[in-house]
Amino acid sequence: YENKVIGWIRVSRSISPTVDTLKKIKIIIFITTPLFIFFATLSSLFLARRALAPIDSVTKTASEIEKGDLSRRIKIPIANDEIGRLARTFNKMIARLEDTFNREKRFTSDASHELRTPITIISAKAEAALTKSKKIEDYRKALKVIIRETKRVSFLLSQLLLLARSDEGKSILNIEKIDLKMIIESIIIEMNDKAKQKNIRLSLTSEQNLVIKADQTFIIMLFLNIIENSIKYNKKGGLINICFYKEDNNAKVIIEDNGIGISDENLIHVFDRFYRVSESRSDKGSGLGLSIVKEIVETHKGQIKIDSKLGKGTKFEVSLPVNL
Numbered sequence: 001y002e003n004k005v006i007g008w009i010r011v012s013r014s015i016s017p018t019v020d021t022l023k024k025i026k027i028i029i030f031i032t033t034p035l036f037i038f039f040a041t042l043s044s045l046f047l048a049r050r051a052l053a054p055i056d057s058v059t060k061t062a063s064e065i066e067k068g069d070l071s072r073r074i075k076i077p078i079a080n081d082e083i084g085r086l087a088r089t090f091n092k093m094i095a096r097l098e099d100t101f102n103r104e105k106r107f108t109s110d111a112s113h114e115l116r117t118p119i120t121i122i123s124a125k126a127e128a129a130l131t132k133s134k135k136i137e138d139y140r141k142a143l144k145v146i147i148r149e150t151k152r153v154s155f156l157l158s159q160l161l162l163l164a165r166s167d168e169g170k171s172i173l174n175i176e177k178i179d180l181k182m183i184i185e186s187i188i189i190e191m192n193d194k195a196k197q198k199n200i201r202l203s204l205t206s207e208q209n210l211v212i213k214a215d216q217t218f219i220i221m222l223f224l225n226i227i228e229n230s231i232k233y234n235k236k237g238g239l240i241n242i243c244f245y246k247e248d249n250n251a252k253v254i255i256e257d258n259g260i261g262i263s264d265e266n267l268i269h270v271f272d273r274f275y276r277v278s279e280s281r282s283d284k285g286s287g288l289g290l291s292i293v294k295e296i297v298e299t300h301k302g303q304i305k306i307d308s309k310l311g312k313g314t315k316f317e318v319s320l321p322v323n324l
């Protein structure tokens with residue numbers, strides 16, 4: 001009273017209910033925490049399994065493919081997530097591998113078939129000549145066939161080697177300055193005998209010189225193959241006209257003939273290796289010429305177009321960069 005303490009009041013209460021509650025909470029925590037940890041571990045294991053299952057399947061298929069079955073594909077998961085994209089990319093890669101592998105296999109079997117034919121002829125002719133004694137004239141005939149077929153084998157081998165070399169890409173090119181006019185003129189001179197036999201006229205209508213940077217051996221092979229075809233697949237008394245000009249930074253060479261032509265369904269295949277048009281073609285060939293032409297143009301970063309009408313004639317348009 002008036003700032004003086006006059007007495008104390010003490011209030012107390014039992015804490016036993018609080019202690020009880022705390023004990024209960026302790027028990028609950030003791031039981032639920034391990035349970036919670038247990039279920040959490042279980043469910044995270046389950047989720048991880050589920051998430052990793054597609055990767056597991058990718059690995060499994062990949063190891064099967066590695067053992068040699070290139071036709072297998074990875075099952076693509078429905079979701080378009082990272083794994084789905086991985087599987088798709090993987091499948092594309094295997095498809096490409098399978099395609100290359102099959103082409104390589106076909107090429108090898110075609111090549112060995114092409115080589116086997118002349119070799120069989122050579123050995124059969126030689127054996128037949130040796131069985132009984134014959135007239136000198138018979139031996140001469142046999143030897144002529146043997147020489148012809150040997151030439152075929154050696155030509156085929158050189159074409160195959162060229163293809164194998166060009167498969168390695170641009171690095172094998174021996175680039176130098178070459179004069180297109182001089183090269184085409186020399187090919188025309190070389191082909192003149194063959195053309196004369198069929199009374200075919202070969203003409204070059206471009207006057208100016210055109211210098212480009214390219215591999216001379218390949219460029220000669222390129223135009224030799226196209227011009228040889230326009231003589232081979234031409235009628236008696238046919239015409240072949242060659243001209244070239246510069247357009248932008250490209251040299252364009254046009255080779256046009258009025259020969260037997262190619263039908264539309266065959267036209268799309270003429271650049272395939274070993275493809276030959278069967279109808280009305282009696283001339284021998286391996287079907288490698290135009291695939292070599294295409295490889296050469298591509299390794300020079302150029303372009304080639306073909307236009308043809310059955311019975312009317314064929315036109316090739318080759319475009320090569322002036323400065324490779």
Ligand SMILES: Nc1ncnc2c1ncn2[C@@H]1O[C@H](COP(=O)(O)OP(=O)(O)OP(=O)(O)O)[C@@H](O)[C@H]1O
Nearest residue numbers: 229230233261270276277285286287288289290314
């Ligand atoms: N100028 C052309 N006129 C008509 N047909 C052609 C002409 N050039 C090519 N062809 C057709 O295209 C096919 C493929 O030509 P390609 O030069 O690749 O092979 P090939 O001449 O048969 O054999 P190779 O050139 O290897 O001796 C030929 O078989 C021929 O039928």
Ligand SMILES: [Mg+2]
Nearest residue numbers: 229285289290
């Ligand atoms: Mg040819």
